[in-house]
Amino acid sequence: MITPNFPVDEEQRLAAVRSYSLLDTLPEKDFDNITALTANICDVPISLVTLLDADRNFLKSHYGLNFNESPRDLSFCGHAILDESNIFIVEDARNDPRFQDNPLVTEMNAIFYAGVRLVNSEGYPLGTLCVFDTKPRMLSKSQKKALISMAYQVVNLFEARKRNRTLLAVQQELKEKNEELKNFAGIVSHDMKMPLANMIITSDILRSKYGQHLDKQGQDYLEYIKQSSFTLSEYITGLLEHYESDKTASLNNEVFDSNDLFEEIIELLNINIDCEINLPETNLEMQANRAALEQIVLNLVGNSLKYNDKPRIRIDIECFEKDGSYHFLISDNGMGIAKNKLSQIFDLFTTTGNLDRNGKKGNGIGLSTVKKLVTKLGGEIEVSSKIGKGTTFQFSIKKK
Structure with missing residues (x-):
C-alpha cells in the first residue's frame, strides 16, 4: 500500500x-x-x-x-x-x-x-x-x-x-445594525423633543416679555427660531413613528366601523381651512389593526391638506371589501406630484421638492412609514397624480 x-x-x-x-x-x-x-x-x-x-x-x-x-x-x-x-x-x-x-x-x-x-x-x-x-x-x-x-x-x-x-450572516448583521439604529433614533429623538419644546416656549416668552424692545428683524429672528424648532420637532416625530411602525403593525386587531375611524381622524386633524371631505357612502364593519390604519389614513389625509393650493380643498375617501382585503382610495384636488417623482415618494427621506401651503418643505418620512405599515398589514399601495389636478392614493390591507 x-x-x-x-x-x-x-x-x-x-x-x-x-x-x-x-x-x-x-x-x-x-x-x-x-x-x-x-x-x-x-x-x-x-x-x-x-x-x-x-x-x-x-x-x-x-x-x-x-x-x-x-x-x-x-x-x-x-x-x-x-x-x-x-x-x-x-x-x-x-x-x-x-x-x-x-x-x-x-x-x-x-x-x-x-x-x-x-x-x-x-x-x-x-x-x-x-x-x-x-x-x-x-x-x-x-x-x-x-x-x-x-x-x-x-x-x-x-x-x-x-x-x-x-x-x-449578512442578513443577521443588518438586522442587528438596524435594531441598533432604531434604538439610537428612538433615544436621540426622545431626548431632543424636550429641548425643542423649551426653545418654542422660550421664543414665545421672549416675544411676550421683550417684544416691545425688538425691531422687526429681532421679531423675525424669534419667529424663525420658533418655526425651525417646530420643523425639527415634526421631523423627530416622523422618525419615531417610522421606527416604531413595526410595533404599531404588530398590535392586536379590533372590530370597528370604518366611518367612525374616518370621523375620528378628521377631528384629530383640527382642520381650520375651507375643506370638503367626502366619506364613503357604505359604513363597513372592519376587523383589522385600527391603530396602524389610523396612522396610514391620518398621514395621507394630512398630506392632502398640506399639499393643496386650491381655495377650497376637496378630499374623497372610498372604502370597500374585496377578496379578503379592505381597499381604500384617498383622492384630493391638490398640487399633484410630478410623474418622475411617483416611483420614489415611498423611499425614506425622499421628497417631491414641493412646498406645502404654508411654504414648508416635507421631510420624506411620512409616506415611507405609510408604505411600511401597509406592507406589514399584508397589503399594497399605489399612487397616481396629475400636476395641478390632484393625487389619488390607493392601498389595501388584509382582513384579519
Whole structure:
C-alpha cells in the first residue's frame, strides 16, 4: 500500500474545505439523492460524496455504507485529488501497488474505484464524488460522463450553501445594525423633543416679555427660531413613528366601523381651512389593526391638506371589501406630484421638492412609514397624480 501524498498547497486547500462548513454535518437529502442516482447510473453498490480533511476522509453522503469517515492515509480519494485527469479510475485495486494491502481492499472488498474531484471556483480539490464495487469492472463512456456531470452538481450545491450561509450572516448583521439604529433614533429623538419644546416656549416668552424692545428683524429672528424648532420637532416625530411602525403593525386587531375611524381622524386633524371631505357612502364593519390604519389614513389625509393650493380643498375617501382585503382610495384636488417623482415618494427621506401651503418643505418620512405599515398589514399601495389636478392614493390591507 502507498499512502497518498499531500498537495503542495495543502494548507490553502484545507482552508477552502473548511470554508464551506460541511465537515461533521448531518446527511442532507440533496447530496443523498445524488449518491443514490450515481450508484444507479454506474450500477455499483457504493457511492460517496467526500471531503478530504487533514487526517480523515469525511463522507458528506454515503450510499451503501454505514459509516461517515475513514482515515485519510487509507483513502482512495487522497490519491484521486492529486490526479488532474477528468476521472480517477482503479479497475482492480488488488493489482495496483498503491492499494494492494489497503484494509479497504483486503477487509471491505473495495476492488473497483472511480472518483471525480470536487474542484471549487478557486481551483482547490475539496474531495470527490466516487463509486466503489466489490469486483473488477469498467465504466462505459456514458457512465463516465454522468459521473463527471454529477460531480459538477455537487460543487454547485457546495457553493450554493456557502452563499446562503454568507447571506444569512449578512442578513443577521443588518438586522442587528438596524435594531441598533432604531434604538439610537428612538433615544436621540426622545431626548431632543424636550429641548425643542423649551426653545418654542422660550421664543414665545421672549416675544411676550421683550417684544416691545425688538425691531422687526429681532421679531423675525424669534419667529424663525420658533418655526425651525417646530420643523425639527415634526421631523423627530416622523422618525419615531417610522421606527416604531413595526410595533404599531404588530398590535392586536379590533372590530370597528370604518366611518367612525374616518370621523375620528378628521377631528384629530383640527382642520381650520375651507375643506370638503367626502366619506364613503357604505359604513363597513372592519376587523383589522385600527391603530396602524389610523396612522396610514391620518398621514395621507394630512398630506392632502398640506399639499393643496386650491381655495377650497376637496378630499374623497372610498372604502370597500374585496377578496379578503379592505381597499381604500384617498383622492384630493391638490398640487399633484410630478410623474418622475411617483416611483420614489415611498423611499425614506425622499421628497417631491414641493412646498406645502404654508411654504414648508416635507421631510420624506411620512409616506415611507405609510408604505411600511401597509406592507406589514399584508397589503399594497399605489399612487397616481396629475400636476395641478390632484393625487389619488390607493392601498389595501388584509382582513384579519
